[in-house]
Amino acid sequence: MPDHIPRAGVRFQCQGSGNCCVSHGEYGYVYVTLADRRRLAATLGIKTQQFTRRYCIKTEGLFHLDMKNGDCVFLDGKRCAVYDGRPTQCRTWPFWPENMPAKRWAAIAEFCPGIGQGNLIPLDTVREILSEQRRSNAEL
Numbered sequence: 830m831p832d833h834i835p836r837a838g839v840r841f842q843c844q845g846s847g848n849c850c851v852s853h854g855e856y857g858y859v860y861v862t863l864a865d866r867r868r869l870a871a872t873l874g875i876k877t878q879q880f881t882r883r884y885c886i887k888t889e890g891l892f893h894l895d896m897k898n899g900d901c902v903f904l905d906g907k908r909c910a911v912y913d914g915r916p917t918q919c920r921t922w923p924f925w926p927e928n929m930p931a932k933r934w935a936a937i938a939e940f941c942p943g944i945g946q947g948n949l950i951p952l953d954t955v956r957e958i959l960s961e962q963r964r965s966n967a968e969l
């Protein structure tokens with residue numbers, strides 16, 4: 830675990846900015862596994878195949894949500910229109926393995942107002958979330 834995540838944990842609480850739902854260049858895509866697509870389809874009450882056809886794009890062999898002018902197709906104002914069924918990548922934000930290097934963490938703190946807010950997320954919980962995200966990445 831990198832040094833900038835202290836043993837006591839790290840403060841994070843979503844502030845509902847919607848900033849993680851818009852493209853930030855290299856953070857451009859919301860990737861979706863088959864499990865994500867099934868859950869999202871169920872949330873919308875449609876078949877998985879329909880969901881994939883309507884809302885997903887495949888780039889370099891990996892499915893991701895369609896982006897309209899850089900915004901996630903499900904971003905409604907600052908609100909997620911599929912919050913209960915949102916993809917794993919959205920649930921695990923900002924605790925992604927690639928966000929752990931200190932330089933990257935500092936970069937995402939620039940646009941994510943939830944970092945440094947709310948209760949401490951214990952280190953063990955951060956580790957669990959990182960593992961969940963790794964598992965999801967492996968399923969893409």
Ligand code: SF4
Nearest residue numbers: 850901903904909919
């Ligand atoms: S699915 Fe919802 S939480 Fe995830 S990027 Fe889209 S609007 Fe944001």
